[in-house]
Amino acid sequence: MKKNLILTMIFTLLFSTMLLSIGSSTAEAAEMKPVPGSPGWKYRVEGPHVKGTDNDWHVHVEKGRIKGAERLTGGKSHGKTLDSAGVPKKVQKNVKKTKDWKRGLEKQKKLNAERKKLSEHSWYDILLNPWYLVTLAALTGVGISALLNAPRLVFG
Structure with missing residues (x-):
């Protein structure tokens, strides 16, 4: 199972690298x-x-x-x-x-x-609006609790 996952990850990395290298280059934009x-x-x-x-x-x-x-x-x-x-x-x-x-x-x-x-949106405005902080804290808490309850999902 782990071997297939690793092979899939390697293939995906190589394939995406190949696609990115084939794309248009910035040298075209630099043409005088x-x-x-x-x-x-x-x-x-x-x-x-x-x-x-x-x-x-x-x-x-x-x-x-x-x-x-x-x-x-x-x-x-x-x-x-x-x-x-x-x-x-x-x-x-x-x-x-x-x-x-x-x-x-x-x-x-x-x-x-x-x-x-x-x-228009400064850091001061964001910090004064509690919904941004509450959402960030909730997402962080959910992520940490999921990691603590099921460490095998991340660490195998």
């Missing part, structure tokens, strides 16, 4: 595209990064040594803006006309709305 109407210039629109403070949608624009980045809502991204990097205004306007820019801006607006909803 030519800026329409601005020969030689390339851009890409990126989503929020997991780490750091650059957690907004932003654009990278470059040509040769000139490399700029800016949040879609304006402001620094990766420590620079398009102006501070020396990207001409005409190129900036052409980038802002692209479909990628507009899609990214819509996604940023949705992200800001979700952040606003989350910020």
Whole structure:
């Protein structure tokens, strides 16, 4: 019985790992595209990064040594803006006309709305509402009592 369970777990782990590795990669999103109407210039629109403070949608624009980045809502991204990097205004306007820019801006607006909803509930509000604490305590108690009454379910 235990042997079958272990074999099933190993198969499931290997199968899920295989499926995850076959999926689309993030390298597709990092592909630079030519800026329409601005020969030689390339851009890409990126989503929020997991780490750091650059957690907004932003654009990278470059040509040769000139490399700029800016949040879609304006402001620094990766420590620079398009102006501070020396990207001409005409190129900036052409980038802002692209479909990628507009899609990214819509996604940023949705992200800001979700952040606003989350910020409406502070830890202080949650702790003052006893139902959250009562539910958490009840679930913890049920879990511990089930473990104490039937340890074989967990430990075999």
